[in-house]
Amino acid sequence: MTIATSTKRQINWVNTLFFAAVHLGALLALVPAFFSWKAVGVAVFLYWFTGGLGITLGFHRLITHRSFQTPKWLEYFLAFCGTLAVQGGPIEWVGTHRIHHLHSDKADDPHDSNKGFWWSHMGWLFFFRDDQADLPRFTKDIADDPVYQFLEKYFIPLQFALGFFLLWLGGWSFVVWGIFFRIVFVWHCTWLVNSATHKFGYQSHESQDNSTNCWWVALLVFGEGWHNNHHAYQYSARHGLQWWEFDMTWMTIQLLQAIGLAKNVKLANTK
Ligand SMILES: [Zn+2]
């Protein structure tokens, strides 16, 4: 089926209202009554747990690009961590990102940065996509796995379960910081990889797209800001290729390798 890209895009109201509601919830973090250092600590921990371990290490470097291998139980654990970032289920996330690499900054890229910073950052999420029907073609390795199917189907109930656990653990301040503020913070960090590192920074490699290396995104997103390196060497487990390109996720992979939990670690052949 050919897709008429000139068709006017339809607003996805469910997505739009959901993003608005969670952002409004995050504003409650400005209310002093909800502040406590413990709650901030919970948010920081979950930022690392869901954004660092889940999205960056799990969804991106392990599952999307298979840049290293882990025992299946660890892969599922990392996929679970990523699911808690509320960026959709793992199957849709992985498929979308593979489509991004195939058509990077071309018309079929779901977040083509040539359509502007805000489009690539979050605008694309407010609309129904033309390429939705294409996702199964890009996710054949995980789409039939019952664990991935479970995470895909229940990512919202899993977040509610985490929310009730935090409410029990520390009251509403834990919910405001550990759920709402943390989700919004991790969202924007991840989205900066699609927006800022397709716009700001430098290019070390000819990657045929707008991807850039940007130090402050790399710090926020556990090494993902070395995005031009990544577009040039998508299979590489290491994204920071210069000694000064600090890549925390690469350090985590090295640690996993040292204790025997990561193998077949692929590296960029830059020679
Ligand atoms: Zn990638």
Ligand SMILES: [Zn+2]
């Ligand atoms: Zn990219």
